[in-house]
Amino acid sequence: MKSRHWGLLLFLLVGIVKLPVEHRVYQHLSAEEVLPPRMEVGVMENLGQMGLAASLGGLRSMVASGLYLSAASAWDEKDWGSVDNRMGIATRLDPRYDGYWDNAANFMAYDAASWAREEPEFYTQQLYGHYVKRGIEILQQGLTYLPNSYRLHQNLGEVFSARPQPPDPKQAGEHFLLAFQNGALPVYERRAAYEFAKLANDPTSWKKGYTILQHHYAIGNKLPGVITNLKTLEQKLNIPLAQRIPDPMPPQSRR
Amino acid sequence: MTDAYQRFSPARIWTLATSTVTQLVRMKIVAFLAVFCVIVVAAAFAFPGLDAEQQLKQLKSVSFGAQLVFALIIAIVATALLLPKDVEDRTLYTILAKPVPRVDYLLGKLLGVLMLMGAGLIVMQIVCSAVLWIREGMVVSETIASIKERYKGDVPPEAMASVMTNIHAQGLAWSLHLGTLAIFLKGAVIASLALLISTFASSTLFTVISAFCMTVLGHGEGLLREYFMRGDATLWQSAFSIAIAIICPDLSLFEAVDAVVIGKAVSATSVLYMVWAAALYIIGYTAVACFLFKDKEL
Structure with a gap:
């Protein structure tokens, strides 16, 4: 047998031997989140030529950056469809970067929705609601890739707290709490409690909020917002007078 | 053949490598390095x-993209x-006319x-x-000034800390250098594959096009495998996927840049796994190249 035949045989052998090694390395690196998640075929079909070429050329991060810039220029022109489309591809190309999910959601839930509200010739409640809902969807999709991102929970809490009409304090509170549990600043734990205090009839959430605010109060964090909401929750939960805080109601509550 | 002749000589390989450089x-x-500096x-x-x-994220993405190119x-x-x-x-004939085994010649070229x-990537990473x-x-500095202006000097420490955490996550960190290592490993695998192709290719153009196609397929090997290995794939589709998997290296194993750019720490074990995979490809493809080059008529 000639050398080139041996070479061909060795090439096939290397090809077969490498398969389990590739699988093992891929499993390890994916588990450690070193590799970007593989795109599903359904997602690829929506990526277009640019996204597909990027994913096959190893330039996902760079193309995602380019798409972000392109979305920003569409944002300048208030072309919300293009903004959503380009940010949609950018987030799928670089799904582990929470900044893209965060920005994509802000573009829809804040910028597009506010534009819809301020343009009398376009404004309808449905259009405003559509953009807010889209922003929420983007953040929820982002959380499927990054369930522990405090930034996405924080933003989702902000959106649920202020953007839908009417707002959803229950969801807002839950996401503020998750944001705090995943590393956000303590103000978000307090804000979770403030949201729970807004609920009309939810004793479980009230108790959760009461426990949080009691803790803040006990450690000396006697901010006007803490006192106001603690008093609200004391009333809602019918806390005995002896166990209520002695402070008077602040003149104007602040965070 | 003299007594000093050695079948495998690191010194000889080193000489060939430096002359290749x-x-x-x-x-x-x-x-391209000068172009890179301008781009960065x-x-x-x-x-x-x-x-x-x-701004920092864009800078890193563009820099790593240029390094990869x-x-x-x-x-x-x-x-x-x-x-x-x-x-x-005619340099090849001069070299091989001496007691230089073809294996040493190929290894010297690859090295x-x-x-x-490697040197180019190090320079680029230093500039970046x-x-x-x-x-x-x-x-x-700009952000601190802007926050102070917004809060009129009375900045809540929590607000400042939150903004600074996000900025520093995109700043300079040791883990960034692992992105360059991952690019080097990917480049090394592709170089060994291109060398293998050039040992039997009839022209430079054939080698370039084939190596480029293998690179694209290598990035999509996992995707192709998953697509064709789905339950609804026919026998031919499954056979095609296996053929692709055997022929191409899985270059997506070296795509650590995305994680590094967003500031994710990469463990030493993960680096070792990548080095291990790269070593397998390089050794395997170079060994095949040596067999193919051994009897090649020049």
Whole structure:
């Protein structure tokens, strides 16, 4: 047998031997989140030529950056469809970067929705609601890739707290709490409690909020917002007078 | 054949590698480094309208993208040019007329390409790190000034800490250098593949196109495998997927850049896994190249 035949045989052998090694390395690196998640075929079909070429050329991060810039220029022109489309591809190309999910959601839930509200010739409640809902969807999709991102929970809490009409304090509170549990600043734990205090009839959430605010109060964090909401929750939960805080109601509550 | 002749000589391989570096440098391939410096500096100041965090993220993405392009060009084009250039210049005959085994010649050529690529990537990473460090300092100062203005001097420490955490996550960190290592490993695998192709290719163009196709397929090997291995794939589709998996390396194993760019720490074990995979490909493809080159008529 000639050398080139041996070479061909060795090439096939290397090809077969490498398969389990590739699988093992891929499993390890994916588990450690070193590799970007593989795109599903359904997602690829929506990526277009640019996204597909990027994913096959190893330039996902760079193309995602380019798409972000392109979305920003569409944002300048208030072309919300293009903004959503380009940010949609950018987030799928670089799904582990929470900044893209965060920005994509802000573009829809804040910028597009506010534009819809301020343009009398376009404004309808449905259009405003559509953009807010889209922003929420983007953040929820982002959380499927990054369930522990405090930034996405924080933003989702902000959106649920202020953007839908009417707002959803229950969801807002839950996401503020998750944001705090995943590393956000303590103000978000307090804000979770403030949201729970807004609920009309939810004793479980009230108790959760009461426990949080009691803790803040006990450690000396006697901010006007803490006192106001603690008093609200004391009333809602019918806390005995002896166990209520002695402070008077602040003149104007602040965070 | 003299007594001093050795079948395998690291010194001889080193000599061939250094001469390969000289040969490639004379081809002006490293001029790309100057272009890279311009790209990085431009990327650092090209997006003033973006927030501080995004400006740093864009700088890193563009820098790593340029590093990858450099590595791919060196790995594919420079490697593809080596053997035909040596044949054209008659250097190959001069070398092989001496007691130099063909294995040493191939290893020397590959090592030369890897040395040039590694040195180029190190220079690029130093430039990228320096620009990123300078830019990070600038955007931090700008952001502090902007926050102070917004809060009229009375800045809540929590607000400042939150913004600074997001900016520093996109700033200079040791883990960034692992992105360059991952690009080097990917480039090394592609270079060994291009060398393998050039041992049986009839022209430089054939080597470049084939290596480029293998690179694209290599990035999509996992996707193709998953697509064709789905339950609804026919026998032919499954056979095709297996053939692709056997022929191409899975280059997506070296895509650590995305994680590094967003500031994710990469463990030593993960680095070892990547090095292990790269070593398997390089050793395997170089061994095949040596077999194919052994009896090649020159």
